[in-house]
Structure formats: structure tokens, C-alpha cells
Amino acid sequence: MSDYLIAPDPAAPRLTRVVAGHDQSGQPVELSVVEERALTIYLNSREIVTAMTIGDYPEYLALGFLRNQGMLGDSDVVTGVDYDAELEVVVVRTAQETSHEEKLQKKTRTSGCAVGTVFGDMMEGLDKVRLPETRVRSSDLYALAHKINRTPSLYLEAGAIHGTVLCRGDKPLVYMEDVGRHNAVDKIAGWMLDTGTGAAEKTLYTTGRLTSEMVIKTALMGIPVLVSRSGFTAWGVEIARQVGLTVIGRMRGQRFVCLSGEERLLRDADPARVAEEEGKHGRKGARG
Structure with missing residues (x-):
């Protein structure tokens, strides 16, 4: 997919069997x-x-996980990311040693599939989050959904997986997949950290439900718009409203619901002119 900086590779031999x-x-x-x-x-x-x-993009997953858990801050200098494919280990090295005993003691399991992990003090940084008041065009949302849902992916090939896409306007940029939606988001965060890509004017599109952790991670990444094919949790919506994150869910075909940031949504497209989805992710007769 030439329009993407990174796109899924459903033909990669190590990802399916x-x-x-x-x-x-x-x-x-x-x-x-x-x-x-x-x-x-x-x-x-x-x-x-x-x-x-x-197993794809392990370096990005490690970087993004550590950044989203607050273990890599703005002042931390990453000096190396080493992946050992045989041992299935990633080591992220920083210029100065860090200590996280207290943070590790606060580790709890979340509602995320594939054992999503969040630390008890993740929300401490939310009071400092000030997201840009980015306007969102419904025409861009429909265009993104149309392009993303027709992109060859592991979901279309095998199912049982979540996708997350970093977008700008009506253009999808980086498309990551994983068995847990949190992993897919962390890969995006790792790519942004590694490439120095800013979050302003970006949209995060996900196939997974919008839980509190998904909202927190998006906000802490500085991304002002979060869009999903799936639904919401009440706490996720509450946090989104608190930090000024525009949240749009249940986006399928002509339909979507905005539960946070309605004042930043510009409805510039006629839903009646948008085609309804056919089959899995808009593909008639696609495999389930």
C-alpha cells in the first residue's frame, strides 16, 4: 500500500500459519x-x-510500551534498542539508569484483551495534558474508514486481531496490528518516538473498544482525536471529556457516534451519500 508509511503484511510467514x-x-x-x-x-x-x-516491530512495541507507561520521559535519552529474535527479548537502553520498583508494585491487569497492563499511577500525568482543539471533518472520517477497511491486513486474512492506525486528515499513515489493541497502540507510540513524529493534527483510528486505558494512552501521546469501529466504556468517555479528547465510536458505514468533542466536529459530508459496509471490513464475501 503505497499511501502508507507502514502497512500490514498479511503474507509475512511468521505472523500466521x-x-x-x-x-x-x-x-x-x-x-x-x-x-x-x-x-x-x-x-x-x-x-x-x-x-x-x-512478533512484528518488537522494537517499536518496547519503546511505545515504556513511553506509554511513563517509564520513558521527555528527558530520558534512548541510546539503543536491541532485539534478540532467538530469545524473543528487547532491551531498551537509556543514558542513565532508571528505577521503577514502586511503579512495578502498582501493576494491575486491565480490561484489555491479551492481558493489557497499566500501572496505578498512569493517570497522574493526565492533569497536565492539554490537547490541541483540532477540528475534525466528517468527510475525513468517512474517507479514512473507507481506505483502512479495504487495506489488506491480518484481520482480513485470519481474524482474531486488532488494528490501530495513525492518520492525518483523510490519510492513514502507519497501520499496526496485534492480538491486543494496547500492543497495536504501543507500536504506534514507539514509531512516533523513534521517528520524532509529532502528535498535533493526528487522529488515532482503532478497531477495538474505547476503554479508559485506550483513552489515557491516546491523551498521553498528545493525539487529539480517537476514532473506533467499536463502542465505549463510561469511564473512557468521562476521561476523554476531562482532557478534551475528541472521541468517535461505532463508526460503520454511514453511522458513527460522537461522545466527546462534539463542538470540534464539522459535519461536512452527507451520510446518505456514504456507502454502507458489505461483509467484513467493507469487503463483500471476505473471510470471517
């Missing part, structure tokens, strides 16, 4: 299923977490 089974009639079938791998993330000499992931 074929599994034999039988259908509802007892007939033999073969399905392409997503692989899961354990990736252990270190910050300098300290083991931080082991995450289940599909």
Missing part, C-alpha cells in the same frame, strides 16, 4: 490463524514485562 480442522458439517477445512509469541521487554538491566504479541 495454516491449521487443519473441520467445519459444522464435518468437512475438512484449513484456516490461516494468527501466531502468538511471548516478548520480554527490558529497560536497561531490569525486566519490565512479558507481552503476548504477533
Whole structure:
């Protein structure tokens, strides 16, 4: 996909494998299923977490996870990111050693699939978040949904996976997938940190539901607009309104719902002129 800086590669051999089974009639079938791998993330000499992931872009996942958990701050200088494919380990090195014993003690499990992880003090930085009051055009939202939903992806190939896309205006830029939507967001954050890409005027599009952690991560990344094909949680909406994050969900075909940032939404497209989705992610007859 030439329009993307990074796009899914559903043909990559390490991401899926074929599994034999039988259908509802007892007939033999073969399905392409997503692989899961354990990736252990270190910050300098300290083991931080082991995450289940599909295994692509491990360096971005490690960087983004540490940044979104507040373990890499603006003043921290990353001197190296080393990935050992045989051991499935990523080591992120900084110019100065850091200590996170207290933060590790506060680690809790969240509602995210694939064991999303959040630390108890993640919300401490929210009171300092001031997101730009970016205007959102409904025409851009419809254009993004149309392009993203027709992009070849692991979701269309095998299912059982979430996608997250960093966008600007009506253009999708970086499309990441993983078994957990939090991992997909962390990969985006890692790419932004590694490339020095700013968050202003950006939109984060996700296939997953908009929980409190998804809203918190988006806000702490400085991205002013969050869009999803799925629904919301009440706490996620409450936090979005608190920090001034525009949140739009249940976006399918002609329909969407804005629960935060309505004053920043410009409805410049006639929904009646937008085609309804056909099949999985807008593809008639696509595999489920």
C-alpha cells in the first residue's frame, strides 16, 4: 500500500500459519490463524514485562510500551534498542539508569484483551495534558474508514486481531496490528518516538473498544482525536471529556457516534451519500 508509511503484511510467514480442522458439517477445512509469541521487554538491566504479541516491530512495541507507561520521559535519552529474535527479548537502553520498583508494585491487569497492563499511577500525568482543539471533518472520517477497511491486513486474512492506525486528515499513515489493541497502540507510540513524529493534527483510528486505558494512552501521546469501529466504556468517555479528547465510536458505514468533542466536529459530508459496509471490513464475501 503505497499511501502508507507502514502497512500490514498479511503474507509475512511468521505472523500466521495454516491449521487443519473441520467445519459444522464435518468437512475438512484449513484456516490461516494468527501466531502468538511471548516478548520480554527490558529497560536497561531490569525486566519490565512479558507481552503476548504477533512478533512484528518488537522494537517499536518496547519503546511505545515504556513511553506509554511513563517509564520513558521527555528527558530520558534512548541510546539503543536491541532485539534478540532467538530469545524473543528487547532491551531498551537509556543514558542513565532508571528505577521503577514502586511503579512495578502498582501493576494491575486491565480490561484489555491479551492481558493489557497499566500501572496505578498512569493517570497522574493526565492533569497536565492539554490537547490541541483540532477540528475534525466528517468527510475525513468517512474517507479514512473507507481506505483502512479495504487495506489488506491480518484481520482480513485470519481474524482474531486488532488494528490501530495513525492518520492525518483523510490519510492513514502507519497501520499496526496485534492480538491486543494496547500492543497495536504501543507500536504506534514507539514509531512516533523513534521517528520524532509529532502528535498535533493526528487522529488515532482503532478497531477495538474505547476503554479508559485506550483513552489515557491516546491523551498521553498528545493525539487529539480517537476514532473506533467499536463502542465505549463510561469511564473512557468521562476521561476523554476531562482532557478534551475528541472521541468517535461505532463508526460503520454511514453511522458513527460522537461522545466527546462534539463542538470540534464539522459535519461536512452527507451520510446518505456514504456507502454502507458489505461483509467484513467493507469487503463483500471476505473471510470471517
